[in-house]
Amino acid sequence: MNSISLSTELSELLNGNNVYTQLSVPRLVEKILARKEGILTSTGAVQAETGKYTGRSPKDKFIVEEPSVKDKIDWGSVNQPISVEVFDKLYHKVIQYLENQNELFVFKGFAGADKKSRLPIQVVNEYAWHNLFAHQLFIRPSEEELADHKAQFTILSAPNFKADPQVDGTKSETFIIVSFERRIILIGGTEYAGEMKKSIFSIMNYLLPEAGILPMHCSANVGPEGDVALFFGLSGTGKTTLSADPNRKLIGDDEHGWSANGVFNIEGGCYAKCIGLTREKEPQIYDAITFGSVLENVMVNPDTHEAMYDDNTLTENTRAAYPIQSIENIVEPSVAGHPQTIVFLTADAFGVLPPISKLTKEQAMYHFLSGYTSKLAGTERGVTSPEATFSTCFGAPFLPLPATVYAEMLGKKIDEYGVDVFLVNTGWTGGEYGVGSRMKLSYTRAMVQAALEGELHHAETVKDEIFGLNIPLHVPGVPDEVLLPNKTWASQDEYIIKAKELSEKFQLNFQKFKNVDKEIVELGGPKKL
Structure with a gap:
């Protein structure tokens, strides 16, 4: 199967009668509730659960071993190779699976706030709540930008399609596979929405250095004099707390690029951990969780529908996804020196x-x-x-x-x-x-x-x-x-x-x-x- 037939299959999928493209937040919320994918909390956020997988599946992540990337990738336990043949067969199965769904949801947007280096992307989702997540996490286009939008990378997300390792060449029912030549990310067998976010970040970590831009897993803010600061740190080090400074404006909380022009946010939203969240400890995050936000694996009081942030019944890795505009003290657009x-x-x-x-x-x-x-x-x-x-x-x-x-x-x-x-x-x-x-x-x-x-x-x-x-x-x-x-x-x-x-x-x-x-x-x- 060559790349032309792959792109033809994708084009036919996107033009199907079952496809809803670029639905507004209210329309997506309606779909989520009608499809019983989630519930509304007392603040208007959508609460959804991810089932078996409440975090990333690193052992199920692969990169297709294609000629143009074979000698560049740092192969190993993080970047596991998978053959072109395995990818093509699985791609065909996922396309067929998605074609047979009653409804599909497509988001078109960008990764990268710097217009000179941003990546046009599209996300095809089996779940409406995943599409809402993509809408809130990636950069949303204006009407003019949407009219000229030509995706350079496509995520195909099919959580309920489970691979057969014996037949499909995966390690389990779950797979996250990146093809740089075909410009496709296949995600299946997992409902954890963070796989979409981090797959795009991984792609930017490959593409940006080729353009002389340093991709960074960090938060960034800017002071009143225009002085920019970057904060790197693993979970539990205080990165979110220390970069959320009332005297400085937030550029972004997690993923950035550093080009010849300065620093820019790769994302259009935030994906915040919220176990133990209180207004006193994290007022910016707490107040950002409003209508259209997504609460992932957060327990909810069955009577009041209030989020119970202290409850780790499902996982310690509870998350909130919301657009960066939900935070007051930000830089718009998310670029600085x-x-x-x-x-x-x-x-x-x-x-x-x-x-x-x-x-x-x-x-x-x-x-x-x-x-x-x-x-x-x-x-x-x-x-x-x-x-x-x-x-x-x-x-x-x-x-x-x-x-x-x-x-x-x-x-x-x-x-x-x-x-x-x-x-x-x-x-x-x-x-x-x-x-x-x-x-x-x-x-x-x-x-x-x-x-x-x-x-x-x-x-x-x-x-x-x-x-x-x-x-x-x-x-x-x-x-x-x-x-x-x-x-x-x-x-x-x-x-x-x-x-x-x-x-x-x-x-x-x-x-x-x-x-x-x-x-x-x-x-x-x-x-x-």
């Missing part, structure tokens, strides 16, 4: 990393490649003590290219634009998890504010003996003794033991990067003990 400050966030449960340190370019590249934080005891079954976890470039599951491609681009941009980079530890101080205490949020906010306002640009620093990090000796609003982690421990011997333990974990993890410049290893990471 070049960053002046980059913040890497980590929640170090070993209690040995400084609460803030200023990084050299080599250190920035080292810690970007490392993407370190801690899993805490009790958060996962079998985790009885803090575990170091590393996610390359703070987004390992979404990187089709070798990690060094992204790190080298970051290093060049740090040099070109004179960016200040900081490593901020929002984790433990005075001892490891269970002994010490979590860093006070007020202190972390004061440190981040000082970094963003340039107060640490020429600050007096002292070098950490084990990690080589430059630690400011004074930060406004933070007691000096808090800044030096060894000074907060009761036992210096215990501190050194833990610091060496974490240092060794960094070095062991970094061995997987075979083609990294020696300077990054020698000047960027902890010293070998």
Whole structure:
């Protein structure tokens, strides 16, 4: 089956009598309720459940091994190859399956707020609520843009089509398959809406570097003087909390590109975790969940239809999807200038990393490649003590290219634009998890504010003996003794033991990067003990 016959099949599918294209939010909500896909909450949000899969299925994600990408992809456990033949047969089956549905829903829009580099996409959904999700998460076109819209990538989402691994060449009933040559993403066997969002991000992580643009898994905001800041960090490090600053406007909360023109949001919405959500803790997110928002796997009071954000009956990974316009303090369109400050966030449960340190370019590249934080005891079954976890470039599951491609681009941009980079530890101080205490949020906010306002640009620093990090000796609003982690421990011997333990974990993890410049290893990471 060649690409021409594939595109003909797709065209025939999109022109079928069962297809609803670009339905408004109210119309989609009507369809969702009529089809009994979800219910309305007391705020007008749609609540839907995803059944068996309440998160991504990384083991079921594949990239088609096609001639034009074969030598570029970083093949392995993240980017698993699948043959053209397997893809083509499965594509044909999915098309036939969708053709036989009573109703299909199509959204046309964009990924990338910078009009010079945005990707026109279309999303074909079996479920109306998935189409509402796509409408809220991706960038919505104007009427003029819609008239000229020609999709360069298509998602075909068929949650109820389950693959037969013996026949279809998959690992399970679930599959997420990207074909870069055919410009198709096949998703089946899972109702988890986040697969659509992250598939497009993975594609942008492949396409943008070819255009000289660095794709980034980070949040971004801009100050009143136009100063842009980026926040990188894995789950639990405080990325959302610290980037939601009432004195700064949000560019975006999760996915960005950095081009020769500056920073732009890849998305048109937010996909926020909402377990334990309260107005007091996260007022922006709480108030954004209104009519047309999607609540995924959030339990709802059967009588009042109020969302029960503390209830993890279905999953800890409860989510809210809403357009970025639901947040008041934003930049529109979601574009801004070049960053002046980059913040890497980590929640170090070993209690040995400084609460803030200023990084050299080599250190920035080292810690970007490392993407370190801690899993805490009790958060996962079998985790009885803090575990170091590393996610390359703070987004390992979404990187089709070798990690060094992204790190080298970051290093060049740090040099070109004179960016200040900081490593901020929002984790433990005075001892490891269970002994010490979590860093006070007020202190972390004061440190981040000082970094963003340039107060640490020429600050007096002292070098950490084990990690080589430059630690400011004074930060406004933070007691000096808090800044030096060894000074907060009761036992210096215990501190050194833990610091060496974490240092060794960094070095062991970094061995997987075979083609990294020696300077990054020698000047960027902890010293070998």
